[in-house]
Amino acid sequence: MRRGLIVTGAAAGMAGALGLALRASDAGDSVALRDDPATLAQGREVYAEHCASCHGVDLEGAPNWRVRNADGRLPAPPHDASGHTWHHDSAALFAITKHGVGAMIGDPDYASDMPVYAGVLSDEEIVAVLSFIRSTWPAEIREMHEQRDANR
Numbered sequence: 001m002r003r004g005l006i007v008t009g010a011a012a013g014m015a016g017a018l019g020l021a022l023r024a025s026d027a028g029d030s031v032a033l034r035d036d037p038a039t040l041a042q043g044r045e046v047y048a049e050h051c052a053s054c055h056g057v058d059l060e061g062a063p064n065w066r067v068r069n070a071d072g073r074l075p076a077p078p079h080d081a082s083g084h085t086w087h088h089d090s091a092a093l094f095a096i097t098k099h100g101v102g103a104m105i106g107d108p109d110y111a112s113d114m115p116v117y118a119g120v121l122s123d124e125e126i127v128a129v130l131s132f133i134r135s136t137w138p139a140e141i142r143e144m145h146e147q148r149d150a151n152r
Contacts, residue, residue, distance in 0.1 A: 031090045033131040033149075043132025046125045054113070055079050059136060073113050079133045086141050089148040090130060097126050 034040075048057070054076035055061055061078030068074055077083045085093065095104045098118045102110035117126060134142060 031094045031127065031130075033090050033127065033134050035131065035135060039128050039131050040135050042125065043128035043130070043135075046121065046129045047132055050117070050121065051079075051129065059083075059133065071111070073111050076113065079136075081137050081141050085133060086137055086145045087148075089145075089152045091149075091152060093130050094123075094126055097121075097130070098123070 047055075056076075056078065059079040061080075061083055062075035065075045065077045065083075077085065079085045088096075092104065096114070098116070098121075100116040101112040101114055102108050103116075121129075134145060137145070
């Protein structure tokens, strides 16, 4: 019986990891953030309209963003260099933005205030926002993020 539990647990873990990898790659290899002025301008506009109310006009995030609210949800993190956005590769950021955190981590019951933007923003708009966010980071953080993408 113990062996059966171990095998079942290992299989569930592998399936979960595979599911996470598939969800993280939903955007495919086409999630190439861009630095051209038109994309960054579009990203700035879309960010101001859809993201700034939670993540801050200056990408500063909500106060105490690491401390869960009374409802158990985490406040919006900063997208500037002080946050953890740059710790995730572009495909993961795309998947979180388009499908939500719960879909990204394989937990449909995960409670988050982060809206799902599928059907609200086009893939191009999501890439533009992520490109804009990355453009605000210091050079060394942009390089680390680009390395995450290259290692993906």
